[in-house]
Amino acid sequence: MMMHMRMKFHEQLDALTDRLALMCRLAGEAIETATDALVNADLPMAERVFDLNERIEELRGPCEEQAMALLALQAPVARDLRQVVTGVHLVTDLSRMGGLVQHVAESMRRRHPEHVASGEAEELLSRMGRVAAELAGLAERVLRTHDPELAAEIGRRDDELDDLHRRLLTLIQDPSWIGSIPAAVDITLLGRFYERFGDHTVVVGRRVIFLVTGEQLNP
Template sequence: MMMRMRMKFHEQLDDLTDRLASMCHLAGEAIETATDALVRADLPQAELVFDLTEQKQLHGPCEEQALALQAPVARDLRQVVTGVHLVSDLSRMGGLAQHVAESVRRRHPDHVASGEAEELLARMGRVAGALAGLAEQVLRTHDPGLAAELGRRDDELDDLHRRLLTLIQDPAWTGSITAAVDATLLGRFYERFGDHTVVVGRRVIFLVTGEQLSP
């Protein structure tokens, strides 16, 4: 019985590898098509990328397949896998914080940003910190209400991000191109940080209840 289970398991893994290779192929096609669209400012070509990436192969089924294993290990496996995902999200959050610090080091003793841009970045940093605090609470309490709250507070971060991009592209803005490059990257780092905290919340609720948090 155990033997049969393990054989089935390995067949599934082989099948999974094949699907992964197809996903990779699709991603390669997508980036080439997107670059083509970029170079020719070709809208239909850009739309093609969305068609490509929206193909089911680039999303859920592989993961589901990876986890569609026989009871009784299935539930434990889902938990382990979710735990491992959480580790990735949280490491990535640390990595993004590091990117912010790297840009401070790169520009020292100058400020990376100034004026309103710096103010917006400071606010993004505060919201990002608050989001991490919330995510930590979700990890400790498994409270689905708090996990939903993460999404709402992340909207605030997205809003600040939009304001930052609008600000630096305003003709009235007096900053240099380097300042614009820095602000663009920093904004992106904070935005990604926030996205990861939201995902952490969703994963914790899935880990605890087995239910997907509604978006």
């Protein structure tokens, strides 16, 4: 009986992990789609982002319910407890990633049919989007493998995104920049959305390291 309960518990944990990894994969697909929409001023592509974010939110409820049921019914301890609690926190992180991507799509939709950015600013935003999508891919792999070395790699790759963000801000603050004030506001916000998306993937990695080692990492 006890063995059966343990097997059932770990089956449910695996199902929770699969849902979390799917949320992460959808967020990565959404950030890539949103970036394509931004660069191409493609409204139908932007609308697809909203569909992807809706799928992320549809997974949030079942993940939270499953995690709470595991806590209430199984009373896990040690690493099992860490895994369930980590899952609860990850649901929030992954949902926020979806929300940030939606903000990118909303910015593009608001300015359509015009481009939100142009020239070097658009190129930097495009590169930020590509790096953000790669970070989401890394985070998904970390969720599936629980590999702490891969989790640490997310932090290193996020440094590249932070560097692009600094370059973007430097560009629009340069007195020689000829863009309008509304464009500067849009670009500033977009850069922040991408930067925060990357930060959440780093948090995913840190949570997995905590799950594996039981040690909290400093930000």
